[in-house]
Amino acid sequence: MGLSHLISIVGAGPGDPDLLTVKALKRLKNADVILYDALIGDEILKLANPQTEKKYVGKLNNDGQNPVERQNAIHQQFLYWARKNKKVVRLKTGDPMVFGRGAEEIRFCKENNLTFEVIPGVTAGIAGSSLFSVPLTERGKNNMLLFYACRKVDGQFPELESLLNILKTGSPVVSYMGLIHLEELSEKLAEKGLPLSTPIQILSRISQKNQRGFSTTMGEIDSFFQKHQPETPSIVIIGENAEEI
Amino acid sequence: MGLSHLISIVGAGPGDPDLLTVKALKRLKNADVILYDALIGDEILKLANPQTEKKYVGKLNNDGQNPVERQNAIHQQFLYWARKNKKVVRLKTGDPMVFGRGAEEIRFCKENNLTFEVIPGVTAGIAGSSLFSVPLTERGKNNMLLFYACRKVDGQFPELESLLNILKTGSPVVSYMGLIHLEELSEKLAEKGLPLSTPIQILSRISQKNQRGFSTTMGEIDSFFQKHQPETPSIVIIGENAEEI
Structure with a gap:
């Protein structure tokens, strides 16, 4: 059943690819789709498989986007890829639970019966x-x-x-x-x-x-x-x- | 010059070896000596080279040791191995700077001109x-x-x-x-x-x-x-x- 497919909400750490956790690196290398934040650098994205689809879903100060709509759009991506039975890595700067909206993404997964995990990261x-x-x-x-x-x-x-x-x-x-x-x-x-x-x-x-x-x-x-x-x-x-x- | 040899003060994260950072894992694999805390598990120590010397320098509640003396003994180990030109990994639970006495170890390294680095970890x-x-x-x-x-x-x-x-x-x-x-x-x-x-x-x-x-x-x-x-x-x-x- 597509909707139960695994979504990994992953803390990428402060920027240096060597400060990814071993677990985060494993998930990156094995992802079908990566949904990544504004502060995730190319050096980290390059660690993923070249075939992996990489989608920017980040925010920048004053980028004119509504934050609630943007967060909802991320949640819709979770649903979309879970239905296609794809492994999603939601790659977040730092740690997902420290000023990172991890709580909102967990809540969405629970409410929609999406199987998920959260991988902590080194916070800046x-x-x-x-x-x-x-x-x-x-x-x-x-x-x-x-x-x-x-x-x-x-x-x-x-x-x-x-x-x-x-x-x-x-x-x-x-x-x-x-x-x-x-x-x-x-x-x-x-x-x-x-x-x-x-x-x-x-x-x-x-x-x-x-x-x-x-x-x-x-x-x-x-x-x-x-x-x-x-x-x-x-x-x-x-x-x-x-x-x- | 022996005294300038690199000491890595490394946060090992909360326990799961997969929550080590990539950098921590590299240092572990490349260490001559590991000085490890009480809460570091065998699964993590096994990631090091079998030839690496592994020394327990930890504390447990009510183990009867004086905390100042124990910390001084760790510092003396830094000096001892640096003089022998050995790569030291000081492996600490969680993050070195969050209730982990990283500050004391950094201060000792600076005061004694020991070349060091600190690698942050995921705090529990x-x-x-x-x-x-x-x-x-x-x-x-x-x-x-x-x-x-x-x-x-x-x-x-x-x-x-x-x-x-x-x-x-x-x-x-x-x-x-x-x-x-x-x-x-x-x-x-x-x-x-x-x-x-x-x-x-x-x-x-x-x-x-x-x-x-x-x-x-x-x-x-x-x-x-x-x-x-x-x-x-x-x-x-x-x-x-x-x-x-």
Whole structure:
């Protein structure tokens, strides 16, 4: 029965093909169809069989597409290929469950009786820590770690108090998609009493050939942006201990 | 010069050998010496060359060893093998930078001019989400995620207010090493007003052959432990949205 055919929702990691898991690589090599995100590079797609159909289903900032419609279109692809009895690999940047809409895709599969699996991947916020020697947790220093997808609602940051609360304990905040609002957010954190000396690391294109790390502080973020324009995607790590070792 | 020889600090992921990264697997196969943690299974060690020296440097709860001395002994192993010009793989469960003392090992390498690299891995808290279909983030629901290594100091949980603050926004707390104090912590969260209906997922031996997931709630945690004894290591996910999809 076509509808029960396997769909693999796969985390591809932060970009370096060597940071795919062994399981992700096996699924890639064995796929009939790959539905891939905007941030999946050619180096990863080239690992698949040349006969495999590769379909771009990604999003880019300001690409004019409606996000709900785009997600629905991905779900319809699941149905379409499952009916044709094809093995689908839904290849997602990083990890499917960390700001990756894995939950929505799982829900669709369950509601439609599509057999699926989810393969976790290395998420960029954690990979950046290893690749740039920026500690996220350290014995005797902090034992929490906040992941945060930055958003602004009505000119405010609804999570501001939560961020402050965590940052004041010395634990870091790892912010995804946070570059665009970073100046404003830093200003608001400073107004609420977070020291201007608090380190900020901006890690751009983590694990890719042109990866770059930038170090600054809360108080220097304005002048930082006058000099530098980090490329996206970037991860921002804010925190008292978030300095390169 | 022996001291500059490469040390690879490698995240091995949650347990399934297929969840190693491709890069971790390459380093394993090419190692002269592997220094491995308590939670690294035979299936992973068997992937290395039979000639590779494999040294256990792990810790287990209540094994009577002093943690500072044990960590120092690992650092001395780095020096010892680097002087012999051997390729060292320091194989750590999960990700080196998430409650894994990667920061201490990096610091030692830097202070001693040992050439090193850090290879990120899939951390258990995130892998559990994929393997048990428990959402960590979802569009329109929550855009934060707290990682927390549970500890009790003088009978209290110093991070209690931070946990509450995050949980009240609907964002989940992913707790490492949290099983032992879970009943007490739940009680304290309930006293502070967190609803007794708040879901709790206990994910045991994630990605291993005997992995198991248990679902309960804040209010039912006492009776849960009367019936079940989840095996360690377990990850605990607490949160309004942290229910299997």
